[in-house]
Amino acid sequence: MVTKGNVFDPNCPTRVILDRIGDKWTVLAVLLLRDGPLRFTELRDGIGRVAPKVLTQTLRRMERDGLITREVFAEIPPRVVYTLTPLGTSLIAPISVLSDWAENHLPAITTAQTRYDAAV
Amino acid sequence: MVTKGNVFDPNCPTRVILDRIGDKWTVLAVLLLRDGPLRFTELRDGIGRVAPKVLTQTLRRMERDGLITREVFAEIPPRVVYTLTPLGTSLIAPISVLSDWAENHLPAITTAQTRYDAAV
DNA sequence: CGGGATCCCTGGCGATACTG
């Protein structure tokens, strides 16, 4: 099954997801929101070094993709809460698989890199 | 399990893998090599529109990471064969999970995008 | 507080030409 072979089409769904997964902050945001809704600043602090512009871009795109919802409270000071949708939540599983693979094979990768570098 | 929480460290294994997965050609190369070793040109043609410089970069990095092996035959004309290592092969499963997720949820994403765009 | 506006800059990627 895997891919229907259309992965090589830039418009292939897999490619689209890969683009999202590949960008720097989407995965982090999903993981942070995993334990419940968060405010802008909480996401910002949780992620670390992110320019607000960039975080906004990421969150907007995630909202557009239906991964999160954005709730604005007309208060002073303003409050905005981001929540993972069921769709967004369902992304955690695939990410976990990837994460597990990474952790399990990191030693092998490191070893390979070291050997490769030494051979040069 | 999922992540040990260190995903937020840029040096985290998951981040490293995400970088690889996120780049444009690594996943495609893995998928192509899935059915057996291939030559440079075969990979090039299989992927589509790739500058040779970029493909070389990708393959070198994959070789360094231990995902593929590179065999050079001292012939004329030269022949170079790329083969998936067991490590590289083991990456197919996680990719498949991602791919499956993408295909299963594409309609939901598309719908979300359409609705979002309409709301603007 | 949650961003929008603005400026900048790096590097990933592309195209083309050339060589062992």
Place this chain on the structure above:
DNA sequence: CAGTATCGCCAGGGATCCCG
């Protein structure tokens, strides 16, 4: 054939300031 060499674009990301 399998790259290397060179040049160049531009989008993603960063930093800073400001505003409702």
